[in-house]
């Protein structure tokens with residue numbers, strides 16, 4: 001574990017607008033920078049309400065972002081952007097739209113291929129402005145430097161990380177999340193929680209981030225059930241927007257660990273939504289890691305309002321998820337038993353995350369988690 005002597009670099013969007021009604025900042029920012037050709041990158045739901053951004057100029061919309069976007073989806077967005085030559089790229093949607101917007105912003109002014117920028121800090125620069133507007137409370141992608149795209153051939157999530165993909169302005173208006181359906185609210189809320197918990201218990205955990213991690217977990221504990229029960233609960237939605245943002249603060253400098261590594265094959269191989277995959281795996285990695293990071297896991301459980309004892313950690317984290325209506329059985333989500341071995345191989349190979357897990361997680365231990373979750 002690290003301490004305050006350990007160096008850390010923290011990057012945040014230049015401007016952050018947070019709170020109900022801040023969507024009006026989108027037009028103000030675009031006008032201030034003199035944007036004439038804004039390009040909005042969005043999923044079909046949000047593409048249908050782009051007018052609410054009131055952007056100036058000849059606005060173009062790529063409205064075909066798919067959940068868990070893959071390379072062909074990215075290629076289509078980049079092709080449109082190279083044609084449209086935007087001066088401002090706006091990510092308007094959940095993590096899927098915001099991740100593609102980051103990549104579009106750095107790829108649209110050059111012939112650089114996606115494969116050449118996979119990994120940390122391979123991007124040479126960015127010459128168009130970038131605005132991020134989340135409409136789910138989960139990924140915190142608006143605050144970060146990372147974008148994830150699935151390669152349909154290798155069935156792996158490819159991660160690009162670059163300081164040039166950080167937004168010039170992030171606008172977090174909780175009112176935009178009021179329409180998120182129950183199941184998506186529950187799953188994306190546990191994704192935000194997983195970002196906080198995994199960063200807090202990571203080998204790379206750092207005191208400058210711990211505060212956000214623990215407060216993010218507390219906000220999810222306080223508000224997620226409320227937002228699932230009543231999607232119109234504005235206070236709960238605002239609390240979750242904050243939790244998601246704090247989760248995003250955790251991702252940049254610290255990042256996730258085993259929970260996300262073990263969850264990834266569920267999305268890439270079986271098209272289970274990212275938040276749902278993280279939720280299914282959450283109790284398994286939390287309980288596995290608890291002996292290696294006892295005090296911190298106890299603090300997380302307390303923040304969630306759950307008992308802090310090791311013996312009941314799995315059961316209470318599991319019940320926390322089922323009480324939100326989340327389907328926790330892999331078999332019910334379409335994952336066949338005969339794929340578990342390959343999934344364990346793939347998860348175990350995600351060293352960029354597993355190497356920071358507080359406890360060594362073997363391929364067989366991952367397989368056992370999948371079997372237990374089946």
Ligand SMILES: NC(=O)c1ccc[n+]([C@@H]2O[C@H](COP(=O)([O-])OP(=O)(O)OC[C@H]3O[C@@H](n4cnc5c(N)ncnc54)[C@H](O)[C@@H]3O)[C@@H](O)[C@H]2O)c1
Nearest residue numbers: 043045067068094095096135136139141146148179180274
């Ligand atoms: N960059 C990062 O740091 C980071 C972190 C975590 C996850 N991710 C990535 O983000 C993606 C998942 O993002 P997500 O969980 O936000 O889901 P998403 O963006 O895929 O959206 C999920 C669904 O919700 C709909 N939706 C979005 N906003 C809505 C609203 N306000 N009302 C009604 N429907 C709405 C979308 O149309 C979509 O069908 C994955 O690809 C994941 O890998 C990125």
Ligand SMILES: [Fe+2]
Nearest residue numbers: 139191195278
């Ligand atoms: Fe996540």
